[in-house]
Amino acid sequence: MRVALFTTCLADTLYPNTLRATVRLLERLGCEVAFPEEQTCCGQMHYNTGYREHARSLARRHNEVFHGYQAVIAPSGSCVGMVSELYPGLAGTPAPTYELTEFLVDVLEVTDVGAYFPHRVTYHPTCHSLRMLGVGTRPHQLLAAVRGLDLIPLPESESCCGFGGTFALKNADTSTAMLADKMRQVLGTGAEVVSAGDNSCLMHIGGGLSRLHSGVRPVHLAEILASTEEDPWLPETR
Amino acid sequence: MAARNPVTWLGSPTFPAAARTALDDSQLRRNLKHATGTIRTKRAAAVSELDDWEQLRLAGEAIKNEVLTRLDTYLVQFEEAVTARGGVVHWARDAAEANQIVLRLARQAGAGDVVKVKSMATAEIELNEALQAGGVTAIETDLAELIVQLGNDRPSHILVPAIHRNRAEIREIFRRTMPDVDAGLSDNPAELAGAAREFLRRKFLTTNVAVSGANFGVAETGSVVVVESEGNGRMCLTVPETLITVMGLEKLVPSWRDLEVFLQLLPRSSTAERMNPYTSVFTGVTEGDGPRQFHLVLLDNGRTSTLADEVGRQALRCIRCSACLNVCPVYERTGGKAYGSVYPGPIGAILAPQLAGDMHDPHAASLPYASSLCGACFEACPVRIDIPEVLVHLRERSVEAKGRSPESAAMAAAAWMFGSRARYEAAQRAGSLARFVAPRGKLSHLPWPGSKWTNARDVPVPPKESFRGWWRRNRG
Structure with a gap:
């Protein structure tokens, strides 16, 4: 299955390990991962702070970047919430966007991903x-x-x-x-x-x-x- | 110029400033944590008993939306029904008008004192203060409201206005302010309630005018419904000769049948009870039973302008249950007084600024930001008010009212930076340079406004390579 990685600006900049892990996990489970490099920020900060027009232009941009993908995945509940729950009222329907655990359990139908973490x-x-x-x-x-x-x-x-x-x-x-x-x-x-x-x-x-x-x-x-x-x-x- | 709307308290500091003081009050923090934690657990249990709870919420939302959509029709129908049953209806555009009407009616009845049923509408318009200025003393008969009144205090919760007080503090207030109180009064809750009962019973039997609010008005029949737990409200509604009810004009339901929904939603959401203990319904005047005169004051005070806001109007569905306060992590820490309004908590943060109607007021404009948008309020709301949605909407209005500011400039700059991949990547590379001043990968001191973060938290610095850098190197 071909999926697009929605990195979130925060993880791309500050937490690349999380994203490398996400790629590794998805590939291990048989997905082909694409990274649309034009992506930047979903606009959540602007939206939640009261800057709707800035948020709208970033949301439109995000929708263009991910247009056509069948599944967009991010390891972030809040950024996915912004896109899947709030974009429709702000910038139009986004590509199907999943929080990582939703995608694993609902779409790939897997709960045992073969992980080992002795902590x-x-x-x-x-x-x-x-x-x-x-x-x-x-x-x-x-x-x-x-x-x-x-x-x-x-x-x-x-x-x-x-x-x-x-x-x-x-x-x-x-x-x-x-x-x-x-x-x-x-x-x-x-x-x-x-x-x-x-x-x-x-x-x-x-x-x-x-x-x-x-x-x-x-x-x-x-x-x-x-x-x-x-x-x-x-x-x-x- | 219209008089200032007292729904927000004059001279209130902004929410962050008021919260700072509240957060350091260890007794307040303990009282709130205990009280909200207890009611939260009980509410969850009371709600989980009903397998049609979600349907009830949807029904509550739909009924209130119907009323708000055709409010003009229902109000006229309600007025006609009340009048036909011997009541007198008064219309009040704002707090000042409502207060004048009630004062005039109390004076006409020759009252020096009035007894009061717990009511948010009369607290919103500061009726007690207005009556006092006119020489009429209002006596609160709800136990928690009485504690606030005797303590010369402000309310901090919609349902339990003295939630910030524990029993030791209440004992002190009673000993200080109640005439003839037993000198040996302990802080046993039953004894405290007994002292209040004696104090109030004398008032009930000697006072000729009562003032109440209303939980619901039935448009079809002109009936008014008051929901309370103690029975003191029932005393006020039945003993005095004159009853004056102040009712927000959004409190209507179309018909009797609709009450069935709200009399399930309200007690379970507010007090976690299956059924409300004292539900009083009265319709106009009945010969030989209850008050001889019934006046109903229909209060606007910012409601019509709130109704005009397509996103914000859902706040008018509120049935004042307080469930959102009890589940709110902000309210749990700051308490209600930090909100500077008789309506605190999440619902207060969307209702008070809308009723006040002036986003240029720094205090009102700060209220929609008094939330982490965690969504617990929306989840608990029995009439499905999407409080986070309205908070964000009011933040937009606050930003518009403020115009250009350092924040708006920073937000515009951030939007410009995120508007292009090249600019975003350049900013990432620039940010990554911070690693040269933070050898352990984190910073503990940033200049203002970042200091607001680093006062209590470290901040990670960007690593040498962003994810996209790694991707290009390995997959590009």
């Missing part, structure tokens, strides 16, 4: 994956099949981590208070890895955990699923 992990479901896309238990089904992985349930997991895009700047204090509670829950699990399906939330949670030198590392779900016994995940070096 203690807790999972934050992220608001837009959870409530905008309704990915439900798909990430957990995938994680449950990962060999060596010890999944520790995250208490109050459905609470927002406080990122919210420009919310983290405009209401930095409230955002930090939300982050403090999220970090408390993550640290309480004793996990060494906190995972999620969205690098933006992980940047926020991970940024706080890093500031505290907490010893907990954020790892995107795609990197866990791409890791195998032959070629196991290694920490990113910058």
